[in-house]
Amino acid sequence: MKNILLLICKRIGASLITIFVISLIIFIGVELLPGDVAETVLGQSATPETVEAFRKELKLDLPPHVRYATWLNHFVHGDFGNSLANKRPVAELVNWRLSNTLLLAMVTAFIAVPLSIFLGILAALYRNTLFDKMISITTLSFISFPEFFIAYVLIALFSVQLNIFPSLAIIDDNMGFFNKLYAIILPSLTLTCVVTAHMMRQTRAAIINVLGSAYIEMAEIKGIRGFRIIVYHAFPNALSPVINVVAVNLAYLVVGVVLVEVVFVYPGLGQLLVDSVAKRDLPVVQASGLIFSIAYIFMNLAADILSMLANPKLRQSNF
Incomplete structure (x- = not known):
């Protein structure tokens, strides 16, 4: 037990260091953007005095390292600053958008995780058969197509031709839960097609790898059926790689949905990030980028911890 806690603490420490490095990269990347933020926000008609006063208001007159330390300290305490576009607190904008992104991710995960594991088990059970080959071809096709292409195909089929689901996933707080589910069904199906392919193939490969073990051969000699084996x-012995691929794809559902949200005009954090980049709303860009990074890192941290608990060999390692 002590060894497990030590490994978990090491992983948490490494994750915190990674977050610090990413925050530094985000800040430097924003600093290197061409043009002056104050002039961009105020416009070309602004006088030099107005621009200089606005720069002081944004603390752009301070040295970069001072601004970085101030920004990171405020972020840790939950103060993301104010939006340059509408003067509203960034935390207020991010909270609602992040909740929408998490809703889309949870609905997709509810469909994709059981489906991918079930298909992976069937593909391993009927490996090298026509069923297995058809599943492999289908999943490879979904992996090869970009998300926006799958999204447009689903829109053309279910919105234009069949007129079953809306082509725009527009939701608000006044909508009921089931109305929200109906509105986000197409973006959810788009993400399901992408992540199910990855998880199914990894599940199949992990199970087939375990099927070559001696205890599996002994179970077959005893007459135990293939599905039960x-x-x-x-x-259960293939859980470690399956957990890893599921966690990585769940992280993708949170941080990799930018294109899907833009295609369906879904009011999530990815759409907010794209809009903020276009408006040069740097406080929102920095906060959104760091939140995406934190979500991805801690999903991978959860995968590492669950893998250690599921695999006794990993609990004895020094990674």
């Missing part, structure tokens, strides 16, 4: 013997 996979579900009760092979799959």
Whole structure:
């Protein structure tokens, strides 16, 4: 138990260092953007005195390292600053958008995770058959297509041709839960097509790798059926790589949905990030980028911890 806690503490420490490095990269990247933020926000008609006063208000007259330390300190305490576009607190903008992104991610995960594991088990059970080959071809096709292409195909089919689902996933706080589900069904299906392919293929590969073990051969000699062998013997011992790929894809559902949100005009954090970049709303860009990074890092941290708990070999390692 002590060894497990030590490994978890090491992982948490490494994650915190990674977040610090990413925050530094985000700040430097924003600093290197061409043009002057104050002049961009105020416009070309602004007088030099107005621009200089606005620069002082944004603390752009301070040295970069002082502004970085101030920004990071405020971020840690939950103060993301104010938006340059509408003067509203960034935390207020981010909270609602992040909740929408998490809703889309949870609905997609609810569909994709059980479906991918079930298909992975069936593909491993009927490996090298026509069913397995058809599943492999289908998943490879979904992996090869970019998300926006799949989104437009679904829009053309279900919105234009069949007129079943809306082409724009516009939601607000006044909508009921089931109305929100109906509105986000197409972006959810788009993400499901992408992440299910990755998780299914990894599940299949992990189970097939375990099926070559000696204890599996012994179970087959005893006359245990193939489906029972996979579900009760092979799959539990293949959990570690499956957990990893599921966690990585769940992280993608939070941080990699920018294109999907833009295509469906979904009011999520990815759409907010794109709009803020276009408006040069730097406080929102910095906060959104760092929140995406934190979500991705801690999803991977959760995958590492669950993998250690599921695999005794990893609990004895020094990674």
